[in-house]
Amino acid sequence: MVAAAHTTSSFKDRVLEILSHVPDPEIPCVSVIDLGIVRDVRDDAVVITPTYTGCPATLAIEADIRTALDKAGLSALKIETALTPPWSTDWISAEGREKLRAYGIAPPLRTAPQCPRCGSAHTEELSRFGSTPCKSLHRCLDCREPFDRFKCH
Amino acid sequence: MADTALFDYACRLGDDSLILGQRLSEWCGHAPMLEVDLSLANVGLDLIGQATHFLKLAGEAEGKGRDEDKLAFHRDVLDFKNCLLVEQPNGDFAQTIARQFLFSNWQELLLRELCKSTNATVAAVAQKAVKEVAYHARLANEWMVRLGDGTAESRDRLVNGLDWMWRFSDELFEADAAIEPLIASGVACDARKLRPEWDVRIARVLKDATLERPKARRATVGGRKGHHSEHLGHLLTEMQFLQRAYPDAKW
Structure with a gap:
């Protein structure tokens, strides 16, 4: 079967490698793979899932994935x-969480957020709704820096 | 084959979210402070996202090739099935919060039930949206307390806003013949059953806000049948203008 031979792990790895270079349009430090947006790669399709129901980036993400696939000669996918x-935020990979922290966004944790700059857990919530649907706004009570937190969702 | 009952129900769900999302977007750039501006815009975005999913489902159930955009931008006012509460004007910030308070506490209970819907799409959308709507309810509940237990002016404004919105709350708990088959098959939620828990939630917040429950009055209903207040038409003229003037415009 030609199709079955096509879905080898190397094909899947190749597609995942391509997609690992597609950044999230709102938070470009993480890729669509880091965020867990890509659910599956089949021989005929890439399966993605929306994050927040109302995230305006959903369409941009799909367009960016399309462009990346087309550039790699995978227009048939x-x-x-x-x-x-x-x-949910549980789909964000460990690597993705570390990239968020390094970028200055506290990654989603079930516990109190830690300041991504000084590491202090002594923080307060300023607004439950931040600059994008996935983030809330906080302030570190030790270093006094405001920071975004990826909402635990 | 067209599933008219599902079309009707998906329109009700989608239109509630769409119209309230549009209303909230009117606050963009006008809210009392930046954090509130961001909050209301985010709530509006969540609602419009829900509407996109529900109206897409409606279009598929109808089977006439109408997608979510066609349904949102090319239907006339009498074809909208949203409840009357969501089309009420924003008024002042307190009136907007009163509307959100009544709606989001109801919608959270509704979506929680719809997570168990026998329709896979309804269940999937509900499972995503219920987590977001929990945020909306918390936001509204907190502002109810701040405004109700705030200054004399914030309290007066909230009492007046709640008094206006209250008459539209009974409609949220209606069930009619059109969706009875869907309740029987487990696709739809019997909204009548949500009332006791909603009453408890509302009472708890009103107590914290030091407010009285508004007096019961004759309910104003009709939205599910397309009988709307004049406000919806004005909202639609603004929301639909571009797609009406330039059909199927893309950018």
Whole structure:
């Protein structure tokens, strides 16, 4: 079967490698792979999932993935959207979390957020709604710097 | 084959979110402070995202090739199925919060039930959205307390806003013949059953806000049948203008 031979791990790895260079349009330090937006790679399609229901970046993300696939000569690969299981911040990889912290955004944790600059857990929430749907606004009570936190979701 | 009951129900869900999302977007750049401006815009975005999913489902159920954009921008006012609460004008900030308070506490309960819907798409959208709507309810509940237990003026404004919005709350708990088959098949939620828990939630916040529950009055209903207040038409003229003037414009 030609199709079956096509879905080798090397093909999948190649597509994942391409997609690991597609940044999130709002938080460019992390890729669509880091965020857990890419659910699966099949021989005929890349399956993605939206993060927040109202995230305006959803369309931009799909367009960016399309462009990256086309550039790699993979125009035949379709992009499918899967709503279940619903995306949550648990889908963000360990590497993605570290990249967020280094970028100055506190990664989602079930515990109190830590200041991404000085590491202090002595922080306060300024606003539950931040500059994008996925973030809330906080302030470190030790170094006094304000910072964004990726909402635990 | 067209599923008219599902079309109707998905329109109700989608239109509630779409119209309230549009209303909240009117605050963009005008809210009392930056954090509130961001909050209301974010809540509006969440709602419009929900609407996109529900109206897409409606279009598929109808089977006439209308997608979510066609349904949002090319339907006339009588074809909208949203509840009357969401089309009410923003008024002042207190009136907007009163509307959000009544709606989000209801919508969170509704979506929690719809997570169990036998329709896979309804369940999937509900599972995503219920987490977001919990934020909306918390935001509204906190502002109810700050305004109600705030200054004499903030309290007066909130009492007046709540008094206006309250008459539209009974409609949230209606169920009619059009969706009875969907309740029976487990696709839709029987909203009548949400009332006791909603009452408890509302009472708890009103107590913290040192406010009285508004007096019961004859309910104003009709939105689910397309009988709207004059406000919806004005909202649609603004929301639909571009797609009406330049059909299928893309950018």
